[in-house]
Amino acid sequence: MNNLSRRSFVSFALASTSLLAMPAISTGSARPKVVVVGGGAGGATAARYIAKDSKGAIDVTLIEASKHYYTCFYSNLYLGGFRDYDSIGHSYDNLSANHGVNVVHDWAISVDSSARKVRLGSGATVSYDRLVLSPGIDIKYDSIDGYSVEAQTKMPHAWKSGTQVKVLRDQVLNMPKGGTFAMVPPPNPYRCPPGPYERISMVAHILKEKNPTAKIVVIDPKDKFSKQGLFMAGWEKHYPGMVEWIDNDTHGGIKNVNPETMEIETDLDTFKADVACVVPAQRAGAIAMNAGVTDGDWSPIVPASMQTKADSNIYVLGDASVASAMPKSGFSANSQAKVAANHIRGELTDSRVFPAKFSNTCWSLVATNDGIKVGANYKAGEEKIEVVDKFVSKTDEGNAKRKKTYEESIGWYNGITTDMFS
Amino acid sequence: MVNIVFKFFIAISCLLIFRGLLAEPLLDGADFDYGEYLSGQCLTCHQNSSDEGIPAINGAEALYIAKKLILYKNKELENEVMQLVAGALDKEQIASLAIYFNSLEK
Structure with missing residues (x-):
């Protein structure tokens, strides 16, 4: 039994023994409820956009175990000495303060999809009308x-x-x-x-x-x-x-x-x-497995909405999904979150739903001021997310362009973390 | 009678000329809600919290945004990411984005 499954087992055992004593988490409103599991590039973005754009019409709960989120993107730049550790850490405080997201720092242990409830490590349950799972990856030790x-x-x-x-x-x-x-x-x-x-x-x-x-x-x-x-x-x-x-x-x-x-x-x-x-090797985070929305190691989705093929009330974003041509990246997850947020609002509040549009760019740093990038636009095909157009940096670019690409990546880091956490 | 018809003609002409001056073909068909949705793609990088490496565009003139996007779409401005994003936008989408970003606080 690996660390994660052992932790899950212990949590599950605790949850089981205390089930009768634990109340359901109630947000005390008749508004439609969205629960988002995982506060990374997919989950934090989805929670923020659903809460922000519905202007309070949807009750949004974000379940994330960590109080501070350290981004995987740019962790290599910390490793190389280009960033300090604190600069890649972010808090969830603004999601509550600015958009009314109910942030619960706990593990999501299991999903009862017929009752539409998520059970937490504390033993409490949270009910949902729509569930967004953005758990990232688990390591296949x-x-x-x-x-x-x-x-x-x-x-x-x-x-x-x-x-x-x-x-x-x-x-x-x-x-x-x-x-x-x-x-x-x-x-x-x-x-x-x-x-x-x-x-x-x-x-x-x-x-x-x-x-x-x-x-x-x-x-x-x-x-x-x-x-x-x-x-x-x-x-x-x-x-x-x-x-x-x-x-x-x-x-x-x-x-x-x-x-x-x-x-x-x-x-x-x-x-x-x-x-x-x-x-x-890697697979979808455990909660996607537990929710029964995976096929093999990952979760197949409907490209137009990011709903899972297994359950239309459950959406899976980012690394855990089978996003076909889209790579497993923070940018991809952030992009997919906006498509899902728009679709969920439409389902729950009759707001307008627009055609899915996806994009991704991955910047990498090779050496000081030597940045490279690869990117693409995508559309929702019937079965798969499909590439519309793409680019990649060229090997014969000059130093000035490489420096500019690195500076652009700093702008992107500031942009996406603002888009997730502000 | 002739006088009234003439005045009416002048009034209509003035109105049409005035409208022509006001209406900007680049912003025709702009849809605010669509712009708000499409802006999600831009906001991954363009935020007013930072102007480093990527410009802050909230509150910029609508016409300025539309013209820039068209230049990127036509590859008259350099930047692969922007050429890719703008290349996939049609006229209505560009107009919608332009009026939406213009509405945001600087």
Whole structure:
């Protein structure tokens, strides 16, 4: 039993024993009720837009365990020393104060979809007319032999922001001179496709300054990756000879990892690391599984609304959904949240519903003032979210343009976090 | 009688000329509610809390916004993200966004 399921089990056991004693959370109004689970880029945006645009006509409850949310996006820039930790932390206070969102800091444990109730870790229940699940990802600890919840302190995945990224940064800063940093990126599909490669860039940035004889080896379960040409050209330009990327075809597959010996075994060889970032496969957050709206690891949705195919009262946003062509990113989740918010308001208050429009851009930092980006527009097809148009940065762009792209990413960070939390 | 017809003709002419001056074809068909919905796509990046890297556009002149979007749509202004966003907007959508952002506080 992994950490999350153990925590869920304990919470569930506590909830079960106290069920009769626990009241339902009542918001004391006859207004239609929307419950949003998960306060990230999908959930916080959905809660804010539904509350703001309905001007109080909809009762919105946001259930989020953390009191402070540390963004996964830009956590790599904290790792590389471009941001301080506090600057990627955000509070939910404004959602209550400015828009009347009822923020409940608790875990959502289960969903009774026929009674339309969510049970919380405290044992209380919250009823809903529409439920929005935006739980992000859970790590599949057992997808790599030898990896486990316990292993994550020695070989951090650091794929959910927060303290794991702090652990990883400390490990990189304290790596022996001339040592080896190993990165095991996740297999597709996973949160933030360019993320592992931006992470490698940020580690290289630290090592170039503090530990220039150190090496980085990337043992990838894939044969290609997002913005590959741009990243590889950037590594050669800024960190020549430091990064070795080994694709799956070359190493023949990752057989296991050993956190005690810090070894990663593949068909080709056994790699010994001083610091290792191991990111296993992923799946939708547990509450989407518990709500019965997943098929396999993720939740299929109706592209026009983000309603789940399994239950039209339940919407799934962001990483946990099957958004077809849209990558699992904070930008995507934020974009999907607005489509869902518009649809939910229409259903509950007869407001106008407009055709779904989605967009995404992923910015990555390769080195100081060297920003790259990839983006696309999307529309709702019958079965899938489909690409309308797309772009990607070019390898031969000048330094001025790359600097501007990095500055644009700062504007985006300020923009999206305002869009989520103000 | 001729005088009355003439005055009426002058009055109608003035009204039409005046309307022509007031009405801006770029903002024809603007729909405020649609603009509010479409603005969601812009607000991921454009917020008045920050002008760093990406300009704050709340409260900007409607015509200014519409003209900028058309320039991006026609790729006469550089920026891949804006060319992509504006490229997918039709005339009514541009007009709706322009009047919506104009209505927001600076």
